Amino acid sequence: MSVKYTPVQWNANKWFYDAIMLASVAAFLWVFLYLTPQFDPATNPQIHNARAFGACAFVMLSVILCIGPLARLDRRFLPLLYNRRHFGVMTAFVAMTHAGYILNWYFNFSSSDKYVGLLYANSSFGQIAGFPFEIFGIFALICLLVLAATSHDFWLKFLTPPVWKRLHYLIYAAYFAVAAHISLGILQDQQNHIFTVLFMLGAGAVIVLHIAAWLAERRAPAAAKDGAWHEVAHSSDFKEGFAKIATLPNGDRVAVFLMEGKLSAIANACAHQNGPLGEGKIIDCLVTCPWHGFQYDVRSGRSPAPFTEKVPTYRIRLENGMVEVHPDANPPGTYVEPVEIVSQAPLMGEPA
Amino acid sequence: MDTAQALVMLMQGWGIIGALVAAVFLVIGIDRIDEDAQGAYIFRPLLIPGVLLIWPLVLWRWWQIESDAAAWAARYRPVRASYGPAVVLMSLGIIVIVIAGLSVRQSWPDEIAPVQLSAGADQ
Numbered sequence: 001m002s003v004k005y006t007p008v009q010w011n012a013n014k015w016f017y018d019a020i021m022l023a024s025v026a027a028f029l030w031v032f033l034y035l036t037p038q039f040d041p042a043t044n045p046q047i048h049n050a051r052a053f054g055a056c057a058f059v060m061l062s063v064i065l066c067i068g069p070l071a072r073l074d075r076r077f078l079p080l081l082y083n084r085r086h087f088g089v090m091t092a093f094v095a096m097t098h099a100g101y102i103l104n105w106y107f108n109f110s111s112s113d114k115y116v117g118l119l120y121a122n123s124s125f126g127q128i129a130g131f132p133f134e135i136f137g138i139f140a141l142i143c144l145l146v147l148a149a150t151s152h153d154f155w156l157k158f159l160t161p162p163v164w165k166r167l168h169y170l171i172y173a174a175y176f177a178v179a180a181h182i183s184l185g186i187l188q189d190q191q192n193h194i195f196t197v198l199f200m201l202g203a204g205a206v207i208v209l210h211i212a213a214w215l216a217e218r219r220a221p222a223a224a225k226d227g228a229w230h231e232v233a234h235s236s237d238f239k240e241g242f243a244k245i246a247t248l249p250n251g252d253r254v255a256v257f258l259m260e261g262k263l264s265a266i267a268n269a270c271a272h273q274n275g276p277l278g279e280g281k282i283i284d285c286l287v288t289c290p291w292h293g294f295q296y297d298v299r300s301g302r303s304p305a306p307f308t309e310k311v312p313t314y315r316i317r318l319e320n321g322m323v324e325v326h327p328d329a330n331p332p333g334t335y336v337e338p339v340e341i342v343s344q345a346p347l348m349g350e351p352a
Numbered sequence: 353m354d355t356a357q358a359l360v361m362l363m364q365g366w367g368i369i370g371a372l373v374a375a376v377f378l379v380i381g382i383d384r385i386d387e388d389a390q391g392a393y394i395f396r397p398l399l400i401p402g403v404l405l406i407w408p409l410v411l412w413r414w415w416q417i418e419s420d421a422a423a424w425a426a427r428y429r430p431v432r433a434s435y436g437p438a439v440v441l442m443s444l445g446i447i448v449i450v451i452a453g454l455s456v457r458q459s460w461p462d463e464i465a466p467v468q469l470s471a472g473a474d475q
Contacts, residue, residue: 005388005389005392005395006392006394006395007394007395007398113357113360115360115363116356116357116360117356119355119356119359119360120355120356124469127469128452128453128455128456129456129458129469130469142405145401145405146402146405146406148401149401149402149404149405149406150402150405150406152395152398152399152402154386154388154389154395154399155399155402157386157388158385158386158410158413158417159409159413160413160422160426160427161427161428161430162426162427162429162430162431163409163413165430165431166431166434167406167409169431169434169438172438172439172441172442173442175442175446176441176442176445176446176449179445179446179449179450180445180449180453182453183449183450183452183453183454184449184452184453187453187454187457188453188456188457188458200450203446203450206446207439207442207443207446207447210439210442210443211439211440211443213439214435214436214439214440217432217435218436252428252429253430267428268430269428269429269430271427271428274428274430274431308387308388311428312428329428331424332424332427332428
């Protein structure tokens, strides 16, 4: 959470996460560099290093891309999502090291500038075999650098979460570019088919998980329409401390919470990264975003002092036991009086 | 060679403009548009690479905030609708490029003599 920006926000979980990540990267590189036999006698330490860092970057990117859909499909993976930005920044550094080894070996010994040489050495754009696959690597690296360089919380607030998210959709273009870089590059000359199989397993896992997460999200029900007000659910369906999420006609999602027998509605999108607030649980009057732990008072949409984040709130009413929300959002941080449920039957989660 | 040199010069020019934007934005602009940045200086060097890379976006958002041009509700509208097309395009693209790559692989499935694809670029 903001208040004043700091370079990096650390806590015990992040130290632990980063330690595991760095140890895994070191272990991968060590195994690749010192335990994997070199099948191609033409390789030298420079090329072997480049391949080790390139393979490591691919594996890291695949793992990063698997974490998102895994967390959507199964909430037990959410802790992996919390600190993913450090993982992403590390991946950009590993990819940059790979590019450095390539540049300083293949393009460093001619009279022309090495960057010009990289762009000029192969211009066979009209064929698949021998296509200048480096161009895909350059594009992917630029994408990874953009994502890493804009990972600080300042960028989220400055660009706004929707713009930031659109920018970070570059990760999908980058992963395709990496797959093209590998398919038209190292796979053309690969003597060891183990990497070919690992590459296809990694890319396959990313594809399957993302398609599964997308299909699961499509199956989520939309709210029924009823004039200006929109039905969310029957009051007896609410569970104390939790929310029901509804999609409004304009595409916005609203989270309606039951807290101490009263209903409150706030935007489902967290002010930080538009995380799903409606999947969070209320503790001490505050709902905690399941993505990064930002907290809001569900009655006002405000983070507790000294934090300053705010989300829009919604008017809410009860009609014959049906909970309805008005689709026009109130400005962020607007207090709305909670609506009490007068029930004959005990609510879900309450003792009978 | 001319195209490659022009591209490298373009990147250098992009970086120089980005450096100028970074200097002005991180010294003057950031204090004007974000109260959380006022008095916080140590994190600002971390923003320099981002400004160098996406300075047009920085200038656009800076102008939007200064002129109060952006609707507040847009900030709370997640871009979920783009997720499906993005992952479908990515998945199809990967499948196509992997099949294309493997189909032209000269050492796949059996070892065959390599064929020179072109005469090579003029040096």
